[in-house]
Amino acid sequence: MYHKINKTLDYWVIVQLIYDVIIVGGGVIGCAIARTLSKYDINIALLEKEADIASGTTKANSGVVHAGYAADRKYTKRNLCIHGNQLYTKAQEELNFPLRRIGSFVVALEDYQIEELETYRKNGIQDGIPGLEVIFDKEKILKMEPNLTPEVVAVLHAPSAGIVSPYEMTFALAENAATNGVKFFRNQEVIKIKHQDYVFHVKTRTEEFQGSHLINAAGLYSSRISKMLGLDYFDIIPRKGEYILFDRNSIRLNKILFPSPTKVSKGILVCPTIHGNTFAGPNAQNIVDIDDLSTTTAGLKEVLEGGMKLVPNLPLKSTIRNFAGLRAVPESMDFIIDNTDVYGFINVAGILSPGLSSCFSIAEKVQEFLELLGLTMKKKEDYNPYRPKPERFVNFSNDEIDLKIKEDPSWGRIVCRCETVPEKEILNAIRAPVGARTVDGVKFRCRPGMGRCQGGFCRPRIIELLSKELNLPYEEITKRGDDTNIVVCRTKDRILTELKRKGAL
Ligand SMILES: Cc1cc2nc3c(=O)[nH]c(=O)nc-3n(C[C@H](O)[C@H](O)[C@H](O)COP(=O)(O)OP(=O)(O)OC[C@H]3O[C@@H](n4cnc5c(N)ncnc54)[C@H](O)[C@@H]3O)c2cc1C
Incomplete structure (x- = not known):
């Protein structure tokens, strides 16, 4: 990207700005990183291949801010989620995006599932998750969530879990980052990267951007970006999740309802959205085509059957939409957040669920990496953390x-x-x-x-x-x-x- 600088009164000199940081990918992760770094006196550019930010996985997911008990302790994503959940409170106050901490239930329908709820509770409390409790009193459970199946045996209640509008939050992050000086470039698909003399030359279809640090937050495409710099150490498998959305006010849930989890996913949940709709989903199916967002009759049947195990009175006549989202699943099943062997290049890849819940803590980690790399992080005097609440x-x-x-x-x-x-x-x-x-x-x-x-x-x-x-x-x-x-x-x-x-x- 070239910039004109008026060096003398007589003529213009065209120079190429070398950004301190270039971020590839305008999903929730790229935008959270951009906003976190916008506090500091550094030049930042964010490149997004689509016509808008929040067009990838960030657009189609469950929108749950997880409490953080679900992932195994061996995974980085567990602590990032627990800490990330806490960071939502301040971020919401500053950025005015819609968030409601309505709490979640993990529902046991069989006695043998109770042991798992107890393990979640015990480990979760040790790791600092507030308010976790297993509730056995059916009357109390059904009072808290009257739409839940009467087959329920017990629930794990996590009051710190919440619902958020993932794309509205991403727009809020981007707006605030832009207000604080981050430059956003949409319709800029990165197709080639060269690293020479400590400068990244990032080529898109129409421009070349130069930067001293490069952050790969390209979601499903992150392994392709990494490979552009010769770093071929992970692959991303797209795992599709289909959803059914019900009309506003056709049913009103109080809680986010999870089944007892399976090995591949948290299972099909039934959940209210921030705008008063309800959805059932997602299922989980590994696919080959990285852009395949189709829904299938078989998939939607699976979603409906799964949802009805938790909420038998799902308002079938009030479905308004089906859609699918794609998880970016790495072989390790954990987030890949690496200060790589290419000096100044940070991979933030394989950000599967609970990536949305963890976005603020992931951004903090990236900031720490940049500090380790020697990037001077001087706080801007005129940094404005606030984004005005959109009038509705x-x-x-x-x-x-x-x-x-x-x-x-x-x-x-x-x-x-x-x-x-x-x-x-x-x-x-x-x-x-x-x-x-x-x-x-x-x-x-x-x-x-x-x-x-x-x-x-x-x-x-x-x-x-x-x-x-x-x-x-x-x-x-x-x-x-x-x-x-x-x-x-x-x-x-x-x-x-x-x-x-x-x-x-
Ligand atoms: C079905 C489903 C349910 C989920 N539910 C939850 C949940 O309830 N709670 C939770 O915490 N997490 C959830 N997740 C996970 C969460 O959605 C993701 O972790 C998060 O959205 C990842 O954001 P991202 O920015 O890494 O990826 P993306 O949103 O995909 O952003 C990556 C961006 O990079 C851009 N890009 C790609 N290649 C290039 C290129 N060459 N040049 C420029 N730009 C490029 C893409 O266009 C895209 O906009 C769910 C995911 C799915 C699929």
């Missing part, structure tokens, strides 16, 4: 609505009726630092298209707003970047061209 129409009182519409009439123009999202919220989402540039970018920032009609009514209006704000023709507005254009041309233009061709005009 649905949270306003009637008086506030009147006031807001008087201030700006676009608060009164409702674009998405399912989720009650006015034009003003969409404009704010586009105008934010690292703001929305695609229809999905708007949807994931402020929810138009998330409701029952799934965008059927509001999409044309969103295209219009994006077109106006970004000063682009409708045809160039995409759903989620590359080749996902929605409007081919204006019907009127096509008819005029056709008439001209036929000589009728």
Whole structure:
């Protein structure tokens, strides 16, 4: 990336900025690292291959902030999760993303499963997880979660577990990092890296970036990035998890409900989302195609059967969406956070679950590595840890609505009726630092298209707003970047061209 510096009054000199840190990947991990490092007086660039950040695994997962009892003690991910869970409280206060610590149940349906709950409890308490208890009193359990199956024998209650909107949190991290000087570059797929004279030359399809430290947070693609520097010591297997999403208010759960776990995953859970929906999922299936996000009849059947073991009255008629996410699974089954043999290159790879829960502690670890590498970490005097809470129409009182519409009439123009999202919220989402540039970018920032009609009514209006704000023709507005254009041309233009061709005009 080249920058113009006005060296003298007479002429411009073009120099290449060498960033102190380049981060590859704008998922929750890359963005948490960017935000943590943005406290310090260093130049940081984040490169994301997609049209928006939070487009990979971060977009489709369970959104659970795990308490941390589940992973075996031999894994790094256990402590990073336990500590990471604690770091959420301060981060949420500063960044104003939606988080609710509603607590989780691991549900034993058979007597033999109780032993496992007891082991989780005992080890968890020793490792500092607050409030863990095994509850046997069925009446008490069903009072805490009336939708749970009456077959329940006991539950492990973890009150520190919570739910979060993973992509809204990632946008918050990016907005705050950008406010503190991090440069975000989207549509920048890293295709080649050269390390020469302690400088990383990072080539994307259109630019070259240079940096003295390079952090690989490329999720499913992280082994490919590592291999670009000749470091071929791990592979990533995509493991698909399918979900079924139920409409808001069709069922109201109080708790995150896990079955007793299996060897490959935490099992199919039933869980409320931060916006009042409920989902069942994910299952777990190793696949070959790193981009395969399809759902299958067999997979969804497995999800439904699994979910109904915990919540027999799942509202089957109120399903609004199926989707899948891909876990980035390394052979070691543990996070790979390495100061590698290539000086200045840090792998943050294989961040499978509970990666979301651990993002803040992973970012702290990366910061420590950079300090070890000798990068001077001087705190910025003007560092601003706060990101303002996005204003939401649905949270306003009637008086506030009147006031807001008087201030700006676009608060009164409702674009998405399912989720009650006015034009003003969409404009704010586009105008934010690292703001929305695609229809999905708007949807994931402020929810138009998330409701029952799934965008059927509001999409044309969103295209219009994006077109106006970004000063682009409708045809160039995409759903989620590359080749996902929605409007081919204006019907009127096509008819005029056709008439001209036929000589009728
Ligand atoms: C089904 C499922 C359920 C889960 N549930 C939970 C949960 O409840 N709680 C929890 O704690 N964790 C959960 N996880 C794990 C969690 O989602 C991940 O740990 C986390 O999202 C990983 O984030 P990431 O930033 O490493 O990866 P990603 O979000 O995939 O980000 C990597 C980014 O790198 C970009 N990229 C890739 N290659 C390049 C390149 N060459 N150039 C530039 N950019 C590139 C990608 O486009 C992507 O945006 C779950 C995961 C799955 C799949």
